[in-house]
Amino acid sequence: MKRILIVVITLTVILATVLNIPGDIKPIEPNENKLPPLPTSSDLVNVRFFDTAHFQTPEAFTVAGGSIFKTIEMIHGAILVTHGSDSFLFDTGLGESVDSQFEQDMPAFLVPFMSYQKGKSVLAQLRANSTLPKPSKIILSHAHWDHVSGIMDFPELDIWVTNAERNYMKEEGPPAIFPSQVSSPDIKWRTYSLSADDYAGFSDSLDIYDDGTAVLVSLSGHTPGSIGLFVNTREGKRYFFIGDAVWNLDGLEKSRSKFWISSFLVDQDKEKTNAIVAKIIALVISNPELIIVPAHDRRAWK
Numbered sequence: 001m002k003r004i005l006i007v008v009i010t011l012t013v014i015l016a017t018v019l020n021i022p023g024d025i026k027p028i029e030p031n032e033n034k035l036p037p038l039p040t041s042s043d044l045v046n047v048r049f050f051d052t053a054h055f056q057t058p059e060a061f062t063v064a065g066g067s068i069f070k071t072i073e074m075i076h077g078a079i080l081v082t083h084g085s086d087s088f089l090f091d092t093g094l095g096e097s098v099d100s101q102f103e104q105d106m107p108a109f110l111v112p113f114m115s116y117q118k119g120k121s122v123l124a125q126l127r128a129n130s131t132l133p134k135p136s137k138i139i140l141s142h143a144h145w146d147h148v149s150g151i152m153d154f155p156e157l158d159i160w161v162t163n164a165e166r167n168y169m170k171e172e173g174p175p176a177i178f179p180s181q182v183s184s185p186d187i188k189w190r191t192y193s194l195s196a197d198d199y200a201g202f203s204d205s206l207d208i209y210d211d212g213t214a215v216l217v218s219l220s221g222h223t224p225g226s227i228g229l230f231v232n233t234r235e236g237k238r239y240f241f242i243g244d245a246v247w248n249l250d251g252l253e254k255s256r257s258k259f260w261i262s263s264f265l266v267d268q269d270k271e272k273t274n275a276i277v278a279k280i281i282a283l284v285i286s287n288p289e290l291i292i293v294p295a296h297d298r299r300a301w302k
Contacts, residue, residue, distance in 0.1 A: 033201030035230075035238060035287050039212035042232040047239060048080040048132070049301050050125055052093030052150070053116040061113070062296075063248040064256045072248070074296045076146050078122050079241060080135060081231055083209055087133040089122065090229050090241055091141050091295065095150025096121045097180075105145070105178040114175070116146075123153040137190075139208075139216070141243030141295060142223040143169045144266070145178040151187060158190040162218075165225025166191045168268070176223075176266070194218055199230065200283060219245050221272030240283075241293045245276050249297050252281055 053076040059066035062074070079090040095101075098118065106114055126132050139160040141147055151159050161169070166189060169177050194204035194216065202217035212232065219226040222244045229241040244266070246252055257263060257274050267273045284290055293300045 033283055033286055035200050036212055038232055041211040042213050043234045044084040045213045045233045046082040047231055047233055050078040050122045051119055052076050052121055053118045055116045061259050061262055063250045064259055073298045075298045075301055081214055082133050087135045089135045089138045091147045092122055092150030095153045098149045101178050101180045104180045105174045107175050110175050122150055142226040144176055148181050155186055158188045160190050162225035163191045163193055168224045219276050221269050221276045223268050238289055239291045243295050246294050247296050249299055
């Protein structure tokens, strides 16, 4: 088995070096999709970032045209959004049981590429700081293993997923979906649908608090039910959490897709994913104050 893994790693490095296809994103015409005015109730809203694990990887694996010789640091994390007396988690990062989940469900040939250095889970960080608000629910950007690992740490909470993502979870298995994470009958799934209300050019959305402070939009492509989250905070900051639409901010800044092998492995629909990325790029051009936060780029989490 060890020899097989060495061969797989060697071949991947060769492919990344020799066949590093540019992967340019086809631009769309700049548009006037401006963000709505900052809601007055934004003074109720705060965002906290939870780092649960990190890993280092060649830049080439994260974005088309990246260097195989440059190592970058990536993150597995979660976002805690507080709105007045209510709070929710957007994703969970890696949870208390991630080691056993990973050992049970990650295919052996992917273990060298998906390994991580575990930090403290969201649950552990909340327990260590009694001043932090407790979440009332968890909303998933999508259901891949590194985003849902901690849902069983919060058995009392509803887990929000779109209908499309819930169906995807039932149809897929490892490495995308880990049965050890999502198959328990005790998980309180809450499926929901987006409405046909436009938000910043995204035609399907859900205003969580009906006041414009936290708005979900469809980013279908990476997975069928992938979701992005706009948050407007009391400091006047305007965030857009985009899940795994891109892994590396260079994908937006240089209009590049993921490395083609990575995209083949993880993007359920590459063309739709790239179309979403092009849309995000156009939105940033029209709204330069918008802070884009991919789920894994450490630079966006500082």
